[in-house]
């Protein structure tokens with residue numbers, strides 16, 4: 001019998017990467033599908049990114065994830081980009097297609113899929129996003145491409161907020177406005193979906209809560225958090241107390257991981273196994 005002891009390689013380049021749980025979920029999915037694939041957390045300094053991307057080709061890696069601080073910088077080492085990654089201007093997933101490196105951004109797509117799995121459509125919806133960083137950019141652009149009617153960006157720093165609203169307005173069919181974040185934000189009553197895309201509430205800031213007038217959150221709204229560690233944040237608790245439907249950040253994380261799995265292996269991802277692995281990892 002012919003044996004193959006060579007594993008296919010995937011992983012993440014970033015700094016820090018020690019606490020990144022993506023590999024646990026990807027490797028659980030590889031095992032579930034009987035694939036001899038590995039996922040490695042690899043610490044890469046900013047000045048070493050070029051060498052690391054050359055190694056993706058040299059090692060014949062199937063692909064790689066990028067996290068802080070490499071998501072924008074990596075663009076200069078890629079041969080092609082997806083439409084969304086081109087608009088967002090950041091890449092979190094690279095696929096090695098016979099030595100040609102193709103960049104995609106699965107963060108926003110993972111978010112859109114997590115809503116779809118809850119039976120929530122974005123078509124014609126009014127979305128409010130708190131934050132204008134990497135996660136907010138990906139979510140804003142993908143929600144707009146998925147049919148949202150209006151995307152309101154609420155951000156502390158004016159420049160970042162205005163830039164994202166202008167980007168969505170120019171590059172997608174959705175309308176987009178910037179609202180300065182001064183004091184507690186009052187949610188407009190016609191809002192369908194309110195999203196925290198800031199890092200407020202992320203471990204160790206587990207009691208942190210975005211400055212929102214929570215009494216303006218209404219029962220007909222869906223309220224989502226990108227923070228997944230811990231998954232039940234004070235932001236979601238306040239929204240649930242007002243009767244809103246809530247969606248935590250674990251679904252986004254699992255679904256972006258599932259999209260990566262499919263891009264790298266060509267197979268359908270065992271999403272339930274991935275979600276279950278994450279829940280176990282977080283002791284839920």
Ligand code: NDP
Pocket residue numbers: 107110130131132133134135136155156157160197198199200202226227228249250252253254256
């Ligand atoms: P960035 O650093 O790019 O952006 C952070 C954003 O949060 C900025 O808009 C910043 O505003 C805002 N912000 C931070 N602190 C405050 C504050 N005290 N008050 C108001 N605004 C604040 O981070 P990312 O976008 O990369 O990550 C954001 C979150 O998304 C993280 O918690 C990350 O874990 C999560 N994430 C979750 C994923 C998932 O799959 N669930 C995937 C990717 C990210 P300003 O511009 O004014 O500085």
